[in-house]
Amino acid sequence: MDNHYDSGRILCSMCTKPHPLAKKAYQMFFESNLGDSGLFSGSALLEKEVVNQLATLLQNKNAAGFIVSGGTEANLMALLAARNITKNNQPEVVLPESAHFSFTKICSLMNLKPVYARLDNTFKVIPSEVEGCISKNTIAIVGTAGTAELGAVDPIDKLSKIALEHRIFLHVDAAFGGLVIPFLPEPKPIFDFSLEGVKSITVDPHKMGMAAIPAGGILFKDPQMLDSVRTETPYLTDRKQYTFIGTRTGAATASTWAVFRTLGMEGYREIVTECIKNTKMLAEGIKRASLDLLVEPTLNIVAFKGQDTNNLAEKLWERGWFVSYIPRYDCIRIVVMPHVKRKNTAAFLKDLVEIEKL
Numbered sequence: 458m459d460n461h462y463d464s465g466r467i468l469c470s471m472c473t474k475p476h477p478l479a480k481k482a483y484q485m486f487f488e489s490n491l492g493d494s495g496l497f498s499g500s501a502l503l504e505k506e507v508v509n510q511l512a513t514l515l516q517n518k519n520a521a522g523f524i525v526s527g528g529t530e531a532n533l534m535a536l537l538a539a540r541n542i543t544k545n546n547q548p549e550v551v552l553p554e555s556a557h558f559s560f561t562k563i564c565s566l567m568n569l570k571p572v573y574a575r576l577d578n579t580f581k582v583i584p585s586e587v588e589g590c591i592s593k594n595t596i597a598i599v600g601t602a603g604t605a606e607l608g609a610v611d612p613i614d615k616l617s618k619i620a621l622e623h624r625i626f627l628h629v630d631a632a633f634g635g636l637v638i639p640f641l642p643e644p645k646p647i648f649d650f651s652l653e654g655v656k657s658i659t660v661d662p663h664k665m666g667m668a669a670i671p672a673g674g675i676l677f678k679d680p681q682m683l684d685s686v687r688t689e690t691p692y693l694t695d696r697k698q699y700t701f702i703g704t705r706t707g708a709a710t711a712s713t714w715a716v717f718r719t720l721g722m723e724g725y726r727e728i729v730t731e732c733i734k735n736t737k738m739l740a741e742g743i744k745r746a747s748l749d750l751l752v753e754p755t756l757n758i759v760a761f762k763g764q765d766t767n768n769l770a771e772k773l774w775e776r777g778w779f780v781s782y783i784p785r786y787d788c789i790r791i792v793v794m795p796h797v798k799r800k801n802t803a804a805f806l807k808d809l810v811e812i813e814k815l
């Protein structure tokens with residue numbers, strides 16, 4: 458009953474078909490448990506190397522972190538660190554209205570009060586609104602580099618300044634954008650550790666990294682920050698654990714390592730360039746069909762509205778196109794992942810025009 462990315466019809470997913478070598482590496486490391494890393498020191502080394510490569514890509518060779526179960530756990534680790542470092546009895550976190558729903562879960566779990574900052578008409582958070590949301594209880598500010606719904610990139614440079622001025626932890630959720638933005642042509646938004654205020658970044662290999670699930674990534678600017686999320690494990694081969702999940706597969710990390718090694722950063726650039734080209738063609742086709750784009754795409758995500766958008770989404774599903782309908786903006790969202798090829802977007806546009814004519 459499962460759908461497959463190879464059909465080219467999954468237009469609503471931020472995951473994709475893993476690279477062929479991701480599969481091979483996953484199988485080779487099938488038994489590996491990074492929760493007891495002394496037994497699997499090879500896997501632990503691969504994790505270190507992958508984290509170092511991500512750290513270099515995100516402009517801070519000294520950054521430290523882990524390959525975790527996904528963006529949700531990565532964001533959780535960031536806010537846990539921020540909360541533990543800051544120490545406050547009534548902790549609050551300032552989030553853009555567009556923040557991923559994982560933060561709703563995290564706030565509930567950690568008893569954090571979310572304070573939402575408004576967006577501008579390009580769906581990026583407004584820096585002055587963020588500043589206005591700060592109180593004496595704020596333990597962190599979050600910015601998103603590539604929102605799940607529209608691929609918008611918040612003005613992280615401005616958030617960084619605000620965070621420094623108020624001495625508040627800034628976490629960047631680049632779960633999706635972290636492996637897209639570095640490969641865009643200039644001028645591109647700055648969102649990484651080159652901004653002094655950025656203290657942690659989520660970046661997920663199981664999204665645009667083409668690694669096998671579960672491969673999320675969390676990086677901290679300063680390795681000492683990890684002390685704040687350390688748990689003693691008195692009888693394991695390694696006497697401390699940092700990740701929230703205990704027993705965790707080394708296979709997804711091995712798959713990430715293999716894809717990084719095979720594609721290299723140039724390989725990723727080619728894949729992102731192709732996705733962006735395809736995104737632009739799709740966006741042009743949607744405009745030609747007299748439908749309204751919500752916003753010009755920054756990343757490989759297109760969002761548009763029809764006369765009756767919900768109904769249009771249903772018709773597309775009936776024809777086997779898996780698109781997302783986003784109630785908040787009353788729009789259809791398409792994520793142009795590597796499995797979505799030119800021929801698929803062309804066929805999609807043909808069906809879209811036909812449905813609109815009926």
Ligand code: 0PR
Nearest residue numbers: 469470471472527528529557559605630632633
């Ligand atoms: N932060 C951002 C910006 C995200 O886009 C996501 C997930 C997360 C955090 C959470 O990551 P995990 O789901 O890895 O914990 N973004 C996708 C979304 O919610 C996840 C997804 C992927 C959904 C594939 C559907 C799907 O088919 O849209």
